[in-house]
Amino acid sequence: MPKLLVPTRVLVTARIVLTVMGIVIIVDCVALMMVGKVNFGTVVPFAIGIIFVAHGLYWRHIREFIGRRRLYKRVWGALWGAFAVWLVSFGVFIGSLQQQIERSRQPLPDIAAVIVLGSGTVDGEPTPTLAKRLDAAAPVIKAQPDAIAITSGGVGFGRSRSEADIMATYLSEAHGIAFKRIIQEGLSTSTEENLSLSKPLLAAKGVCLSQPIAIVTSDFHTIRAASIARHQGYRQPITVASTTPLSIRYNAWFREYFAFVSSWLLGEY
Template identity: 70%
Template sequence: MSKTLLIRILLLIVGIIITIDCAVLMIIGKINFGSVVPFIIGVIFVIHGIYWERIRRFIRHHPLFKRVWYGLWGLFILWLISFMVFVWSLQQQIERSQQPAPTVAAIIVLGSGTVAGKPTPTLAKRLDTAAPLIDAQPNAIVITSGGVGFQRSRSEADIMASYLHETHRIPFERILQEGKSTSTEENLANSQALLAAQGVSITDPIAIVTSDFHTIRAARIARHQGYTHSITIASPTPLSIRYNAWFREYFAFVSGWLFGEY
């Protein structure tokens, strides 16, 4: 098998997998940076896999396009290296976040979307991960954090509290609701008033429960806001969206850095 044919087959297989995966996500309503960008990349891979020879012949006769073509591939390789570094760092953070949690003064569960008045699978995993910790630490303050989404009537925090009560038998009296936030930054900022009202300082040990892919960004935002003893607790991401979530989180991490969230 020639090197050219191997490249074409690899591009075609990878492109088809990425395109189908992202198309399915967009069909079910998950239209965001982490689905649209890889979908475009997948389509480009498929086109290159099918028309590789035609593209090579075209750029050979057009020096300007040849430079642009090689430049774009060079940028893609650099981006791929940076993404691999991010994934490695994320895996290290996930391993640290899966260690047994010490005694904490509060447990904050970050929101992640609801559908028809129920937590999404990703959010349900966060709540399922938080429940044993809540049971094991009866003196810890519990906060569910998430606002009212677009075309929703209940806050995410309220739906999260109901899930903890109905699924894990955690009393409503133990759960404080922060129902105004629309981002991780707001989740943690708005929770500070609830903590202060209960006599808990953000310098006390505080557990932040979130999805595994989200642990790096959540930890950095918390540290930037003054949570000096925050402990991130990682919940598993459903396999069907795991790698797309990691991809999307890479761009969210870069965006957070650019906009000064940490």
């Protein structure tokens, strides 16, 4: 009896963990999709959440159904094998991200420009994540008075001011950086556009892409931002990492894995 009891307890625990994880993922993704964030980074985790919940609640039924069909059993095993491979790749991504974040916090050399990437606004104010980026950018801009400063972000749905304008206002009011010193790129709607639409602004000020250019973004976003920048011709992109608020930090890292894959599939780097 004890030998049978241990596997049963393990199975029950695994089913509870799968169900809870699935529900958390589903709720998180639904909340994000309700505010317009319908993309690879929310749809795929949403599907994974449903699979987790289904397996947690109906494990025995699934096993019985698949057990009677040899082909289904092979496919089911292959899918769980693929999930194991994904789990390893996710671990590698997190390890690489940690290394990139550490590099992003090293002292900066002399740079030609600072580009601050947008991350959303609410009621004319930066979101907590964007405020963190701007707070990280301010000392860099102050320490490098000859560097061009660009805030990058377009006009969101139902809004009248560009994100770039709100960002520039925040830097001026919260950190005392002269408003006229900040160049606004107010058309972009993605990281790829942030960087591509900033290039003509840099060129207009005589900054070449071969020069060191600081890209300020959230810590979880540094790998993708640097990869996209290099793909677009930035020869020396130097990421400056801002800390992601603890309330959304690990969720953001999880979603960034899928966004990183999505950017690769879309040929952004």
